[in-house]
Amino acid sequence: MSQESPAAARADQPRRRAVSKRSLATSLSILDAAERLFAERGYDGASVRDIASAAGAQIASISFHHVGKETLFERVVERRASELSQLRLDALSALKAKAESLTLEALLSAFLRPYLEKAGAGDPQWLAYARLVAMVSADIRWHRISERCFDPTAGVFIAEIAKLFPQADRSAIAVSFIFSVSAMLSLSTSQWRIEALSAAAGNRPAMDRLADQLVSFCEAGMRAALEG
Amino acid sequence: MSQESPAAARADQPRRRAVSKRSLATSLSILDAAERLFAERGYDGASVRDIASAAGAQIASISFHHVGKETLFERVVERRASELSQLRLDALSALKAKAESLTLEALLSAFLRPYLEKAGAGDPQWLAYARLVAMVSADIRWHRISERCFDPTAGVFIAEIAKLFPQADRSAIAVSFIFSVSAMLSLSTSQWRIEALSAAAGNRPAMDRLADQLVSFCEAGMRAALEG
DNA sequence: CTCATTATTGAACGATCGTTCAAAATAAGG
DNA sequence: CCTTATTTTGAACGATCGTTCAATAATGAG
Missing domain, CATH: 1.10.357.10 (Tetracycline Repressor, domain 2)
Incomplete structure (x- = not known):
C-alpha cells in the first residue's frame, strides 16, 4: 500500500541495466528446446535437465530465465x-x-x-x-x-x-x-x-x-x- | 530346441496352483486404479506409488502382477x-x-x-x-x-x-x-x-x-x- | 491337516526429478 | 577502464521415481 514517489523508487532500486545479447540467446534457445521436448515427451516426460542439455545451457539457467518448469511450459x-x-x-x-x-x-x-x-x-x-x-x-x-x-x-x-x-x-x-x-x-x-x-x-x-x-x-x- | 516329453516337463516344474480370488481381485483393482490415474495424469504423470495407493495395494504388487509400469499401461x-x-x-x-x-x-x-x-x-x-x-x-x-x-x-x-x-x-x-x-x-x-x-x-x-x-x-x- | 506354492508386506535400492545456492565469469553504464 | 549489476557455472539439496528383495502371511492341492 506504500505508494512511492518515482524518486524514492529510483533510490532503493540502485541501478538498472539492459539484458545482454547472450542472455537473450540463452533464454530463447531454452524456449526452443523446451518446445521440442515438451511436444515430444509431454510435460512430465520432459525433464529440465534434458531441456537444458538440448539448449546447450545449464539447468540453473532455466529457473533463472523462466522461474521454473511450469512457467517455462506456459511461456512456450x-x-x-x-x-x-x-x-x-x-x-x-x-x-x-x-x-x-x-x-x-x-x-x-x-x-x-x-x-x-x-x-x-x-x-x-x-x-x-x-x-x-x-x-x-x-x-x-x-x-x-x-x-x-x-x-x-x-x-x-x-x-x-x-x-x-x-x-x-x-x-x-x-x-x-x-x-x-x-x-x-x-x-x-x-x-x-x-x-x-x-x-x-x-x-x-x-x-x-x-x-x-x-x-x-x-x-x-x-x-x-x-x-x- | 530341446523338446521335452510331458513327463519330463512335469518333473522339473514341480507343481502348479490356481490363482486365488484375493490375488485376482488385487490384480484387477490395480488395473482399475491405473486406468483412472493414467487417464487423469498421463503415463509419466501417474506414479506407481499413487496407483498402488489408489488400488489399496502395495507398490511391489504392481511389479508382481503386471511386470512393471510399461506393461501395466499396455494391459490397461x-x-x-x-x-x-x-x-x-x-x-x-x-x-x-x-x-x-x-x-x-x-x-x-x-x-x-x-x-x-x-x-x-x-x-x-x-x-x-x-x-x-x-x-x-x-x-x-x-x-x-x-x-x-x-x-x-x-x-x-x-x-x-x-x-x-x-x-x-x-x-x-x-x-x-x-x-x-x-x-x-x-x-x-x-x-x-x-x-x-x-x-x-x-x-x-x-x-x-x-x-x-x-x-x-x-x-x-x-x-x-x-x-x- | 500338511505342505509346497503363491501372494503380500515393508523396507531399501540406485537413479533421476525440480530447485537452490554461492562463487566465478561476463558485460553494460558511467 | 572501473565498477557493479547481471548471467553463467558446477555442485548440492531433499523429494520422488520405478524396481527389487527377503520375510511373512495366505491359500490351493493332496
Whole structure:
C-alpha cells in the first residue's frame, strides 16, 4: 500500500541495466528446446535437465530465465499463440473487407489454414508447437492456458458462425467447432497413424492437399450438424 | 530346441496352483486404479506409488502382477480394446445381415456409437478409458499399442468405406477416418473446453444428443472429402 | 491337516526429478 | 577502464521415481 514517489523508487532500486545479447540467446534457445521436448515427451516426460542439455545451457539457467518448469511450459505455449491468433484474426478481417457476407467455408479456412501453413511449411518448431497445442486442448490441467491463449479467438469465430446459423444453439456450434479443431490437430499428432492406416507404400499426401481435405470435411460436417 | 516329453516337463516344474480370488481381485483393482490415474495424469504423470495407493495395494504388487509400469499401461489399454472391437464388429455384422448394401452413416454409426454409449452411460472407468485411447492415438511412443489394439478394426471399417467410394484413394479415406476418430475422442478429452466455449450457463448437452451430432458431422464431412 | 506354492508386506535400492545456492565469469553504464 | 549489476557455472539439496528383495502371511492341492 506504500505508494512511492518515482524518486524514492529510483533510490532503493540502485541501478538498472539492459539484458545482454547472450542472455537473450540463452533464454530463447531454452524456449526452443523446451518446445521440442515438451511436444515430444509431454510435460512430465520432459525433464529440465534434458531441456537444458538440448539448449546447450545449464539447468540453473532455466529457473533463472523462466522461474521454473511450469512457467517455462506456459511461456512456450504463449509464445506462438499470439502470432497464431493474429494470423487468424487478420484472415477474418481480410474476409470481411472483401465480401459483405461471409461463408462458412471462408470462415473455417481463415481459422484452420494459418495453422496448417505454418506446420506444413516444414518448420520443425511449428510442428512441435502443434503437438503442444493438442496436449493443452486435451488436458484439463492446462485449462487456464486454453482460456488465456485460445478461447478468445475461438470465441470470435464461433460468434461469426452463430450469425450464419441463427437457429442453431450455442453449444451445438461449440461442439462442432471442437470437432473441427480436433480434426485439425490430428494432422500433427496422428500423422503416423494416418500413414499406418493408409497401408501399402508410404505415399504421404502433401500438406496443402490435406488442408483442402480438412476444410471440406469440417465445412460439410458443421453444416450437417447445425442445419439438421 | 530341446523338446521335452510331458513327463519330463512335469518333473522339473514341480507343481502348479490356481490363482486365488484375493490375488485376482488385487490384480484387477490395480488395473482399475491405473486406468483412472493414467487417464487423469498421463503415463509419466501417474506414479506407481499413487496407483498402488489408489488400488489399496502395495507398490511391489504392481511389479508382481503386471511386470512393471510399461506393461501395466499396455494391459490397461488392451483390457477394454478387445471388448470395444467386438462391439464394433458385431454392429457391422448386424448391419450386413439386415441390409445388403451399407450406407456411410450406418457404417460410421456402427464404429462410433459403441464407444459413446459406454462412455455416455456415465461409467467413470469407461470415461477414463476414452482419455487413455486418445493419449495412445496421439502419441507415437505408443504406436505398437495402436497397431495391435486399434488398427485391425479400423482397417475393417476403412475397407468397407472404400467399397462405398471406389474412386477415392486409400490415404484420403484414412485421413477422413482419423478426423472422425479425433472428433469422437474430443468428446471425452475436451468436454471441459466445449463447456467453456458454449459460454453462458452450463447447460451441457446429453451424450446421446452429442452422439447424433457427431455421426452427422462425420458422415457429411467424409462424404464431402471423398466425393469432391 | 500338511505342505509346497503363491501372494503380500515393508523396507531399501540406485537413479533421476525440480530447485537452490554461492562463487566465478561476463558485460553494460558511467 | 572501473565498477557493479547481471548471467553463467558446477555442485548440492531433499523429494520422488520405478524396481527389487527377503520375510511373512495366505491359500490351493493332496
